[in-house]
Amino acid sequence: MTDSLSRREFLGASGAAVGVALTPAGATAAPKGRTAERMVDVTCNVNGRPVSAHVEARTTLLDHLRERMDLTGTKKGCNEGACGACTVLVDGKRMNACLILLAQCEGRAITTVEGIAQPDGSLHPVQQAFIDHDAFQCGFCTPGQVVSAAACIAEGHATSEASVREWMSGNLCRCSAYPQITAAVLAAARRA
Amino acid sequence: MQNFSYVSAARPEEAVKALGRGCAFIAGGTELLNWMRLGIATPDTLIDIGGMEGHSRIERTGDHLIIGALATLNEVGEHPLVRAHATVLADACLKAASPQIRNRATLGGNVLQKTRCAYFRSETPLPWGCNKRSPGSGCAARDGLNELHAVLGWADHCVATHPSDPAVALACLDASAEVMGKRRRMLPMTDFHVSQVEAQAMFKAAGTGSLLPAHEAQIETRLARDELILAYHIPIHDGERSAYLKVRERESYEYALVSAAATVALDGGLITRARIALGSVAQKPWRLVETEAALIGRRLVREEISAALRTLFEQARPLAHNEYKVQLAANAALRAVLAAGGVS
Numbered sequence: 001m002t003d004s005l006s007r008r009e010f011l012g013a014s015g016a017a018v019g020v021a022l023t024p025a026g027a028t029a030a031p032k033g034r035t036a037e038r039m040v041d042v043t044c045n046v047n048g049r050p051v052s053a054h055v056e057a058r059t060t061l062l063d064h065l066r067e068r069m070d071l072t073g074t075k076k077g078c079n080e081g082a083c084g085a086c087t088v089l090v091d092g093k094r095m096n097a098c099l100i101l102l103a104q105c106e107g108r109a110i111t112t113v114e115g116i117a118q119p120d121g122s123l124h125p126v127q128q129a130f131i132d133h134d135a136f137q138c139g140f141c142t143p144g145q146v147v148s149a150a151a152c153i154a155e156g157h158a159t160s161e162a163s164v165r166e167w168m169s170g171n172l173c174r175c176s177a178y179p180q181i182t183a184a185v186l187a188a189a190r191r192a
Numbered sequence: 193m194q195n196f197s198y199v200s201a202a203r204p205e206e207a208v209k210a211l212g213r214g215c216a217f218i219a220g221g222t223e224l225l226n227w228m229r230l231g232i233a234t235p236d237t238l239i240d241i242g243g244m245e246g247h248s249r250i251e252r253t254g255d256h257l258i259i260g261a262l263a264t265l266n267e268v269g270e271h272p273l274v275r276a277h278a279t280v281l282a283d284a285c286l287k288a289a290s291p292q293i294r295n296r297a298t299l300g301g302n303v304l305q306k307t308r309c310a311y312f313r314s315e316t317p318l319p320w321g322c323n324k325r326s327p328g329s330g331c332a333a334r335d336g337l338n339e340l341h342a343v344l345g346w347a348d349h350c351v352a353t354h355p356s357d358p359a360v361a362l363a364c365l366d367a368s369a370e371v372m373g374k375r376r377r378m379l380p381m382t383d384f385h386v387s388q389v390e391a392q393a394m395f396k397a398a399g400t401g402s403l404l405p406a407h408e409a410q411i412e413t414r415l416a417r418d419e420l421i422l423a424y425h426i427p428i429h430d431g432e433r434s435a436y437l438k439v440r441e442r443e444s445y446e447y448a449l450v451s452a453a454a455t456v457a458l459d460g461g462l463i464t465r466a467r468i469a470l471g472s473v474a475q476k477p478w479r480l481v482e483t484e485a486a487l488i489g490r491r492l493v494r495e496e497i498s499a500a501l502r503t504l505f506e507q508a509r510p511l512a513h514n515e516y517k518v519q520l521a522a523n524a525a526l527r528a529v530l531a532a533g534g535v536s
Contacts, residue, residue: 035199036197036198036199036210036237036238036239037197037198037199038195038196038197038198040198056195057195057196057197057198057238058193058194058195058196058228060225079229080226080229081222081226081290081292081293084290084292087292090295093295094291094292094295095292095293095295095296096222096292096293096296098225099220099221099222099225099226099293099296100221100296101198101218101221101225101238103198103240104218104221104240104242106200106243148291148292151291152291155291157291165443165444166443166444167291168291169290169291169443169444169445170289170290170291170292170293170445171290
């Protein structure tokens with residue numbers, strides 16, 4: 001392996017090769033319309049960019065983001081809606097990307113953690129607050145926490161420590177940085 | 193997850209018509225996708241009803257609150273009409289799952305979720321018996337670890353509870369589900385789910401002699417296979433107040449050990465009407481009919497309510513590890529009635 005190839009690029013490339021190998025030969029694009037299809041065409045918007053995909057019906061939004069779009073900020077923790085590491089915004093509402101089929105995202109606007117900061121790279125107030133309050137340890141849950149917190153504040157639920165703890169309960173932190181996370185969310189809410 | 197065919201339906205008629213063997217409806221999908229991962233369900237075709245327009249509406253029509261089946265748990269829980277006229281349902285919705293799941297999960301799908309029994313919710317192939325997963329294989333929970341299981345209505349073939357919070361509130365409020373199959377009908381939410389004992393009776397009445405008796409473990413509701421929930425109709429009684437109490441091992445984002453939904457109407461300090469439903473004690477929301485009758489004309493005080501709850505202890509049939517649930521349920525019911533009546 002060459003030194004210039006990162007671990008993520010290497011894994012991404014291997015994944016793509018497997019993906020190609022598994023695609024049945026001669027598969028054609030499914031016709032649009034109301035017949036049930038095992039391959040589906042989906043058009044949606046991810047972080048402000050239009051996306052068109054032709055995928056197996058079983059493809060989740062999470063797997064598509066990570067495996068096909070290289071948006072690996074959205075984490076796959078439990079893959080059953082229990083941990084919140086895969087939290088994204090769908091039409092502005094926070095949801096678990098592991099519990100959504102890409103096929104269900106037709107026409108939707110999706111925001112991942114990669115799309116939270118300003119286009120010029122300046123951090124979202126939640127991201128800055130997480131840094132200021134040391135609101136992460138291992139960091140694995142952080143992308144989900146950040147996206148969830150941005151939504152929590154926009155919903156108007158970041159009003160007190162108790163409210164933040166209740167409305168951020170869908171994001172688990174196994175390092176248990178909850179006091180810092182709660183402080184960061186409240187600080188970002190004050191700034192918003 | 194095995195692959196499947198996918199099609200979306202724009203209208204309920206279209207969805208019901210498309211439903212054939214091996215098909216399943218998907219709306220939020222927060223349960224179904226996990227069933228498919230575990231092998232609990234292996235549909236060949238998913239019919240997406242999530243995009244059907246006009247079916248997430250929440251409105252008041254005369255003396256009824258109507259909630260479209262596609263309304264999400266957060267939409268129901270935070271809606272001013274629901275908060276005003278069905279507080280118990282709003283609170284039950286907001287105490288369910290997590291904010292992310294509540295943005296996705298619909299009230300239609302929520303009542304159709306399956307038990308949290310750990311023996312049931314494991315990946316295929318199961319190393320133990322579960323009559324819901326494999327009829328005739330037995331019930332590992334009956335004599336296994338059953339601290340979270342039923343204390344009412346269970347049978348030897350299955351001791352599972354139903355985990356929905358909103359279903360408990362809907363049963364307490366005497367709501368009805370408007371369902372569509374070959375025709376439209378109203379299904380009272382007190383009869384929507386069935387206990388294992390009721391399932392046995394339904395099984396016998398259906399005369400399906402060719403199936404193993406254990407198939408009755410798979411009967412969980414009175415919704416027919418070809419029926420789709422369109423909406424819930426909740427009668428509004430002015431002057432009545434309600435409350436939902438959920439007891440769990442952590443304060444948020446956890447299933448109930450027990451829960452209690454209550455409505456109370458008072459006149460001059462005396463109870464004129466009370467309704468109580470318990471959750472997570474049976475495979476259905478358990479209305480305390482005798483207690484409700486005994487409370488009429490009583491004062492809204494701890495002693496009187498506790499006395500009326502005594503029948504619960506006579507009826508309960510705890511398993512080896514869940515006797516605590518009976519006292520916990522009685523305490524929860526007491527507090528829910530007091531809270532509904534405005535006493536905290």
